[in-house]
Amino acid sequence: xxxxxxxxxxxxxxxxxxxxxxxxxxxxxxxxxxxxxxxxxxxxxxxxxxxxxxxxxxxxxxxxxxxxxxxxxxxxxxxxxxxxxxxxxxxxxxxxxxxxxxxxxxxxxxxxxxxxxxxxxxxxxxxxxxxxxxxxxxxxx
Numbered sequence: 001x002x003x004x005x006x007x008x009x010x011x012x013x014x015x016x017x018x019x020x021x022x023x024x025x026x027x028x029x030x031x032x033x034x035x036x037x038x039x040x041x042x043x044x045x046x047x048x049x050x051x052x053x054x055x056x057x058x059x060x061x062x063x064x065x066x067x068x069x070x071x072x073x074x075x076x077x078x079x080x081x082x083x084x085x086x087x088x089x090x091x092x093x094x095x096x097x098x099x100x101x102x103x104x105x106x107x108x109x110x111x112x113x114x115x116x117x118x119x120x121x122x123x124x125x126x127x128x129x130x131x132x133x134x135x136x137x138x139x140x141x
Contacts, residue, residue, distance in 0.1 A: 029067050029132040031059055041076075041125045045117045050126045051083060055111040059102035059130065067134035071096060073103040075128045081121035083112040091127070103130045 035050040074092035077085045088108045093100050107128050115124040 028061065029134050032131045032133070034129040036127050036129070037125070038127060041127065045122065047115065047124060051079070051113040051115050051124065053110055053112055054083065057106050057109045059106040061102045061132070062098050065096070065098045067132060070131055070133045071099050072132075073100050073130045075103060075107050075130070077107055077110070077126050077128055079112055079115065079124045079126065081114060081123060083114040085110055085112075094132070099132055103128075
């Protein structure tokens with residue numbers, strides 16, 4: 001709550017000075033995702049490319065989260081034999097807990113094509129990079 005109060009106070013000062021408050025220009029950020037594997041992610045077999053995502057949800061970003069610059073979160077997801085995400089961890093934080101949590105919660109619900117190696121479904125590890133880019137709306141009026 002203190003962060004929200006600070007943002008509101010700063011916007012009030014901007015309004016008094018005749019500037020357009022930043023919150024009035026903020027819109028939901030655009031989110032792009034990239035799913036990939038790196039050498040060594042799956043030590044018992046080599047995966048040439050990440051399995052296809054068959055179900056995904058968009059990250060739910062809290063409405064009071066204000067981005068001024070693009071932010072990137074790198075997650076590592078462990079998949080079971082059916083392609084369900086069984087574990088997620090943040091490998092590289094965006095630096096903003098709300099963004100990390102939104103990305104984590106979204107990927108935890110995703111489903112992938114099962115990874116099959118030599119006819120056997122396997123556990124696998126994939127990486128998900130989510131990039132949150134701030135967008136702006138035209139000021140009202």
